Amino acid sequence: MIKIAINGFGRIGRTTLRRLIDAYPGKLQLVAVNDLTDKANIVYLLKYDTVYKTFNGFLKETEKGFLVGRTEKDAQEVIVTAERDPRNLKWGELGVDIVIEATGFFANKAGAQLHLDAGAKKVIISAPGGNDVKTIVYNVNHTDLTKDDKIISAASCTTNSIAPLVAFMDKEFGIEVGKLTTVHAYTGNQAIVDAPAKKDIRRGRAGAQNIIPSSTGAAKAIGLVVKNVSGFLDGAALRVPVVAGSVSDLTLVLKTKGLTAEKINETMKKYSNESFGYNEDQIVSSDILGSTYGAILDATLTKVNHGRDGHELVTVAAWYDNEMSFVSQLVRLIIHVAELS
Structure with missing residues:
Protein backbone atom coordinates (compact mmCIF):
# COMPACT_ATOMS: atom_id res chain seq x y z
CA MET A 1 0.00 0.00 0.00
CA ILE A 2 1.25 3.47 -0.89
CA LYS A 3 2.04 5.54 2.21
CA ILE A 4 1.03 9.21 2.17
CA ALA A 5 1.88 12.11 4.48
CA ILE A 6 0.29 15.56 4.46
CA ASN A 7 2.21 18.67 5.46
CA GLY A 8 -0.38 21.31 6.32
CA PHE A 9 -3.79 20.15 7.49
CA GLY A 10 -5.96 23.08 6.47
CA ARG A 11 -8.88 23.06 4.03
CA ILE A 12 -7.02 21.12 1.33
CA GLY A 13 -5.30 18.73 3.73
CA ARG A 14 -8.48 17.77 5.57
CA THR A 15 -10.54 17.49 2.39
CA THR A 16 -7.85 15.24 0.93
CA LEU A 17 -8.20 12.85 3.86
CA ARG A 18 -11.99 12.82 3.48
CA ARG A 19 -11.61 11.99 -0.20
CA LEU A 20 -9.11 9.21 0.50
CA ILE A 21 -11.46 7.59 3.01
CA ASP A 22 -14.58 8.02 0.87
CA ALA A 23 -13.27 6.90 -2.50
CA TYR A 24 -10.01 5.00 -2.13
CA PRO A 25 -10.09 2.83 1.02
CA GLY A 26 -7.30 0.30 1.05
CA LYS A 27 -5.45 1.88 -1.88
CA LEU A 28 -3.61 4.73 -0.18
CA GLN A 29 -2.68 4.92 3.49
CA LEU A 30 -2.28 8.25 5.25
CA VAL A 31 0.40 7.62 7.86
CA ALA A 32 1.23 11.12 9.09
CA VAL A 33 0.04 14.71 9.29
CA ASN A 34 2.29 17.62 10.14
CA ASP A 35 0.59 20.83 11.24
CA LEU A 36 1.32 23.47 13.85
CA THR A 37 -2.26 23.26 15.12
CA ASP A 38 -2.77 21.17 18.25
CA LYS A 39 -4.08 17.63 17.89
CA ALA A 40 -7.47 18.33 19.47
CA ASN A 41 -8.20 21.04 16.91
CA ILE A 42 -7.04 18.81 14.06
CA VAL A 43 -9.48 16.05 15.06
CA TYR A 44 -12.31 18.51 15.75
CA LEU A 45 -11.99 20.27 12.38
CA LEU A 46 -11.80 16.95 10.58
CA LYS A 47 -14.96 15.73 12.30
CA TYR A 48 -17.07 18.87 11.82
CA ASP A 49 -16.99 20.80 8.56
CA THR A 50 -19.20 23.73 7.55
CA VAL A 51 -19.14 22.77 3.86
CA TYR A 52 -18.94 18.96 3.88
CA LYS A 53 -20.71 18.38 7.20
CA THR A 54 -19.94 15.77 9.86
CA PHE A 55 -17.28 13.20 8.97
CA ASN A 56 -18.99 10.01 7.83
CA GLY A 57 -16.63 7.46 9.30
CA PHE A 58 -14.71 6.44 12.41
CA LEU A 59 -12.49 9.06 14.02
CA LYS A 60 -10.82 8.96 17.44
CA GLU A 61 -7.96 10.89 18.98
CA THR A 62 -4.99 8.83 20.22
CA GLU A 63 -1.81 9.57 22.14
CA LYS A 64 0.25 9.91 18.96
CA GLY A 65 -2.41 11.21 16.60
CA PHE A 66 -5.79 9.83 15.60
CA LEU A 67 -7.47 6.71 14.30
CA VAL A 68 -9.48 7.16 11.11
CA GLY A 69 -11.32 4.92 8.69
CA ARG A 70 -14.69 4.12 7.18
CA THR A 71 -15.39 1.96 10.23
CA GLU A 72 -13.65 1.25 13.54
CA LYS A 73 -12.60 -2.14 12.18
CA ASP A 74 -10.62 -0.74 9.26
CA ALA A 75 -9.38 2.42 11.05
CA GLN A 76 -5.64 3.09 10.96
CA GLU A 77 -3.57 5.42 13.08
CA VAL A 78 -2.27 8.68 11.64
CA ILE A 79 0.73 10.14 13.45
CA VAL A 80 0.48 13.89 14.15
CA THR A 81 3.56 16.11 14.44
CA ALA A 82 4.07 19.87 14.69
CA GLU A 83 7.42 20.64 13.06
CA ARG A 84 8.06 24.03 11.47
CA ASP A 85 11.05 22.79 9.48
CA PRO A 86 10.33 19.89 7.09
CA ARG A 87 13.92 18.70 7.51
CA ASN A 88 12.99 17.57 11.03
CA LEU A 89 10.19 15.29 9.84
CA LYS A 90 10.69 11.52 9.99
CA TRP A 91 9.42 10.63 6.54
CA GLY A 92 12.14 8.05 6.01
CA GLU A 93 11.44 6.26 9.29
CA LEU A 94 7.70 6.19 8.50
CA GLY A 95 8.31 4.84 5.00
CA VAL A 96 6.49 7.73 3.33
CA ASP A 97 6.20 7.33 -0.43
CA ILE A 98 4.49 10.64 -1.29
CA VAL A 99 4.22 13.87 0.70
CA ILE A 100 1.41 16.28 -0.07
CA GLU A 101 2.84 19.74 0.55
CA ALA A 102 -0.24 21.77 1.49
CA THR A 103 1.03 24.52 3.78
CA GLY A 104 1.56 27.10 1.05
CA PHE A 105 4.93 27.94 2.60
CA PHE A 106 7.03 25.36 0.74
CA ALA A 107 5.33 25.60 -2.65
CA ASN A 108 8.47 25.63 -4.77
CA LYS A 109 11.30 23.33 -5.76
CA ALA A 110 13.57 24.29 -2.87
CA GLY A 111 10.80 23.89 -0.30
CA ALA A 112 9.69 20.54 -1.66
CA GLN A 113 13.28 19.32 -1.66
CA LEU A 114 13.26 19.56 2.14
CA HIS A 115 10.74 16.71 2.24
CA LEU A 116 12.98 14.59 0.04
CA ASP A 117 15.88 15.37 2.36
CA ALA A 118 13.70 14.12 5.25
CA GLY A 119 13.26 10.76 3.53
CA ALA A 120 10.16 11.09 1.35
CA LYS A 121 10.38 9.53 -2.09
CA LYS A 122 8.19 12.07 -3.90
CA VAL A 123 6.45 15.38 -3.24
CA ILE A 124 3.27 16.75 -4.78
CA ILE A 125 2.67 20.46 -4.15
CA SER A 126 -1.02 21.32 -3.82
CA ALA A 127 -0.45 24.74 -5.37
CA PRO A 128 1.47 26.33 -8.25
CA GLY A 129 5.12 25.38 -7.87
CA GLY A 130 6.92 27.76 -10.21
CA ASN A 131 8.34 27.46 -13.70
CA ASP A 132 11.02 24.94 -12.68
CA VAL A 133 8.50 22.40 -11.31
CA LYS A 134 6.50 20.15 -13.63
CA THR A 135 2.88 21.31 -13.38
CA ILE A 136 0.26 18.62 -13.92
CA VAL A 137 -3.51 18.68 -14.34
CA TYR A 138 -4.83 15.14 -14.34
CA ASN A 139 -6.52 14.06 -17.59
CA VAL A 140 -4.93 16.99 -19.40
CA ASN A 141 -1.16 16.48 -19.28
CA HIS A 142 -0.56 13.76 -16.67
CA THR A 143 1.04 11.56 -19.35
CA ASP A 144 3.99 14.01 -19.30
CA LEU A 145 5.07 12.50 -15.98
CA THR A 146 7.75 9.85 -15.67
CA LYS A 147 8.77 7.66 -12.75
CA ASP A 148 11.83 9.88 -12.33
CA ASP A 149 9.83 13.02 -11.49
CA LYS A 150 10.18 13.58 -7.75
CA ILE A 151 8.73 17.07 -7.29
CA ILE A 152 5.40 17.82 -8.97
CA SER A 153 2.88 20.64 -8.78
CA ALA A 154 -0.85 19.85 -8.95
CA ALA A 155 -1.44 23.50 -9.99
CA SER A 156 -4.34 25.40 -8.41
CA CYS A 157 -8.07 24.79 -8.22
Missing part, protein backbone atom coordinates in the same frame (compact mmCIF):
# COMPACT_ATOMS: atom_id res chain seq x y z
CA THR A 158 -8.65 27.47 -10.86
CA THR A 159 -5.99 26.11 -13.22
CA ASN A 160 -7.61 22.69 -12.88
CA SER A 161 -10.96 24.27 -13.76
CA ILE A 162 -9.78 25.88 -17.00
CA ALA A 163 -7.11 23.46 -18.19
CA PRO A 164 -9.53 20.97 -19.80
CA LEU A 165 -11.48 23.76 -21.52
CA VAL A 166 -8.33 25.45 -22.79
CA ALA A 167 -6.75 22.20 -23.96
CA PHE A 168 -9.85 20.93 -25.74
CA MET A 169 -10.87 24.29 -27.22
CA ASP A 170 -7.36 24.86 -28.54
CA LYS A 171 -7.16 21.36 -29.99
CA GLU A 172 -10.51 21.63 -31.76
CA PHE A 173 -10.72 25.30 -32.73
CA GLY A 174 -7.36 26.97 -32.03
CA ILE A 175 -7.02 29.73 -29.43
CA GLU A 176 -5.56 33.05 -30.57
CA VAL A 177 -5.99 34.99 -27.33
CA GLY A 178 -8.18 34.86 -24.26
CA LYS A 179 -9.11 36.24 -20.86
CA LEU A 180 -10.16 34.41 -17.72
CA THR A 181 -12.42 35.76 -15.00
CA THR A 182 -12.87 33.41 -12.08
CA VAL A 183 -15.70 34.16 -9.66
CA HIS A 184 -14.14 32.53 -6.63
CA ALA A 185 -15.31 31.71 -3.11
CA TYR A 186 -13.44 33.47 -0.32
CA THR A 187 -10.53 31.56 1.22
CA GLY A 188 -8.48 31.42 4.39
CA ASN A 189 -6.01 34.07 3.27
CA GLN A 190 -8.77 36.70 3.31
CA ALA A 191 -9.99 38.69 6.29
CA ILE A 192 -13.33 38.11 8.03
CA VAL A 193 -13.47 41.77 9.09
CA ASP A 194 -11.62 44.70 7.54
CA ALA A 195 -7.92 44.46 8.37
CA PRO A 196 -4.55 45.46 6.91
CA ALA A 197 -3.25 43.28 4.08
CA LYS A 198 0.40 43.12 3.04
CA LYS A 199 0.30 42.10 -0.63
CA ASP A 200 -3.16 42.54 -2.12
CA ILE A 201 -4.66 45.43 -0.16
CA ARG A 202 -8.23 44.62 -1.22
CA ARG A 203 -7.98 41.14 0.32
CA GLY A 204 -7.88 42.86 3.69
CA ARG A 205 -11.55 43.76 3.31
CA ALA A 206 -14.25 41.55 4.88
CA GLY A 207 -14.39 38.48 2.65
CA ALA A 208 -17.91 37.39 3.58
CA GLN A 209 -19.39 40.84 2.91
CA ASN A 210 -17.75 42.05 -0.30
CA ILE A 211 -17.11 41.27 -3.95
CA ILE A 212 -13.35 41.73 -4.02
CA PRO A 213 -11.41 42.17 -7.28
CA SER A 214 -8.15 40.26 -7.07
CA SER A 215 -5.47 38.63 -9.15
CA THR A 216 -5.12 35.03 -10.29
CA GLY A 217 -2.06 33.32 -11.66
CA ALA A 218 -4.17 30.58 -13.20
CA ALA A 219 -4.38 32.08 -16.69
CA LYS A 220 -0.62 32.44 -16.95
CA ALA A 221 0.05 29.11 -15.22
CA ILE A 222 -2.08 27.37 -17.84
CA GLY A 223 0.86 27.80 -20.19
CA LEU A 224 2.79 25.29 -18.06
CA VAL A 225 0.03 22.74 -18.67
CA VAL A 226 -1.11 23.57 -22.21
CA LYS A 227 2.13 24.88 -23.68
CA ASN A 228 0.57 25.81 -27.01
CA VAL A 229 -1.28 28.74 -25.40
CA SER A 230 1.58 30.01 -23.23
CA GLY A 231 1.52 33.81 -23.15
CA PHE A 232 -1.85 34.15 -24.87
CA LEU A 233 -4.12 34.09 -21.80
CA ASP A 234 -4.49 36.53 -18.93
CA GLY A 235 -7.03 36.83 -16.17
CA ALA A 236 -8.45 38.21 -12.97
CA ALA A 237 -10.47 37.00 -10.01
CA LEU A 238 -13.56 38.23 -8.21
CA ARG A 239 -13.61 36.92 -4.64
CA VAL A 240 -17.27 36.64 -3.59
CA PRO A 241 -19.14 35.98 -0.32
CA VAL A 242 -19.67 32.21 -0.62
CA VAL A 243 -17.77 29.67 1.47
CA ALA A 244 -17.15 27.32 -1.48
CA GLY A 245 -18.20 26.87 -5.09
CA SER A 246 -16.67 28.88 -7.93
CA VAL A 247 -16.99 29.41 -11.67
CA SER A 248 -14.40 30.25 -14.32
CA ASP A 249 -15.47 32.31 -17.31
CA LEU A 250 -13.24 32.19 -20.41
CA THR A 251 -13.59 34.70 -23.23
CA LEU A 252 -11.67 33.56 -26.30
CA VAL A 253 -10.80 34.63 -29.81
CA LEU A 254 -10.59 31.42 -31.83
CA LYS A 255 -8.91 30.64 -35.14
CA THR A 256 -11.98 28.73 -36.31
CA LYS A 257 -14.77 31.10 -37.35
CA GLY A 258 -18.49 30.63 -37.87
CA LEU A 259 -18.98 28.53 -34.76
CA THR A 260 -22.21 28.25 -32.82
CA ALA A 261 -22.78 27.59 -29.13
CA GLU A 262 -24.41 24.29 -30.09
CA LYS A 263 -21.35 23.18 -32.07
CA ILE A 264 -18.98 24.08 -29.24
CA ASN A 265 -21.09 22.27 -26.64
CA GLU A 266 -21.46 19.21 -28.83
CA THR A 267 -17.69 19.07 -29.29
CA MET A 268 -16.86 19.63 -25.62
CA LYS A 269 -19.36 17.01 -24.47
CA LYS A 270 -17.32 14.36 -26.28
CA TYR A 271 -14.40 15.08 -23.96
CA SER A 272 -16.35 14.52 -20.72
CA ASN A 273 -14.65 12.17 -18.26
CA GLU A 274 -14.05 11.78 -14.52
CA SER A 275 -12.22 15.12 -14.45
CA PHE A 276 -14.31 17.12 -16.91
CA GLY A 277 -18.07 17.17 -16.48
CA TYR A 278 -20.79 18.46 -18.79
CA ASN A 279 -24.00 20.13 -17.62
CA GLU A 280 -27.12 21.45 -19.35
CA ASP A 281 -29.14 22.31 -16.21
CA GLN A 282 -29.63 25.80 -14.76
CA ILE A 283 -27.33 25.23 -11.78
CA VAL A 284 -25.89 27.67 -9.23
CA SER A 285 -22.76 27.52 -7.09
CA SER A 286 -24.24 25.54 -4.18
CA ASP A 287 -25.29 22.78 -6.59
CA ILE A 288 -21.68 21.80 -7.27
CA LEU A 289 -20.48 21.58 -3.66
CA GLY A 290 -18.88 18.19 -3.20
CA SER A 291 -18.37 17.74 -6.94
CA THR A 292 -15.46 15.45 -7.79
CA TYR A 293 -15.09 16.82 -11.32
CA GLY A 294 -12.14 19.17 -11.69
CA ALA A 295 -14.41 21.29 -13.88
CA ILE A 296 -18.00 21.15 -15.12
CA LEU A 297 -18.73 22.85 -18.43
CA ASP A 298 -22.00 24.79 -18.17
CA ALA A 299 -23.49 24.45 -21.65
CA THR A 300 -26.14 27.05 -20.84
CA LEU A 301 -23.42 29.72 -20.55
CA THR A 302 -21.65 29.04 -23.86
CA LYS A 303 -21.99 32.08 -26.12
CA VAL A 304 -20.71 33.18 -29.54
CA ASN A 305 -20.79 36.92 -30.27
CA HIS A 306 -20.42 37.90 -33.94
CA GLY A 307 -18.86 41.32 -34.51
CA ARG A 308 -17.76 43.44 -37.45
CA ASP A 309 -15.58 42.09 -40.24
CA GLY A 310 -16.03 38.49 -39.15
CA HIS A 311 -14.61 39.00 -35.65
CA GLU A 312 -16.02 36.66 -33.00
CA LEU A 313 -15.84 36.36 -29.23
CA VAL A 314 -16.56 32.98 -27.67
CA THR A 315 -17.44 32.55 -24.00
CA VAL A 316 -17.33 29.23 -22.16
CA ALA A 317 -17.70 28.68 -18.42
CA ALA A 318 -16.84 25.90 -15.98
CA TRP A 319 -18.08 25.38 -12.43
CA TYR A 320 -15.80 23.90 -9.77
CA ASP A 321 -15.84 23.26 -6.06
CA ASN A 322 -12.60 25.06 -5.27
CA GLU A 323 -11.90 22.53 -2.51
CA MET A 324 -13.39 19.12 -3.37
CA SER A 325 -12.97 19.44 -7.15
CA PHE A 326 -9.31 20.29 -6.74
CA VAL A 327 -8.72 17.62 -4.10
CA SER A 328 -10.32 14.98 -6.33
CA GLN A 329 -7.89 15.92 -9.08
CA LEU A 330 -5.04 15.91 -6.57
CA VAL A 331 -5.88 12.39 -5.39
CA ARG A 332 -6.11 11.14 -8.99
CA LEU A 333 -2.65 12.56 -9.52
CA ILE A 334 -1.35 10.90 -6.34
CA ILE A 335 -2.57 7.52 -7.56
CA HIS A 336 -1.04 8.07 -10.99
CA VAL A 337 2.33 9.01 -9.47
CA ALA A 338 2.17 5.94 -7.22
CA GLU A 339 1.41 3.68 -10.18
CA LEU A 340 4.34 5.13 -12.14
CA SER A 341 6.63 4.35 -9.23
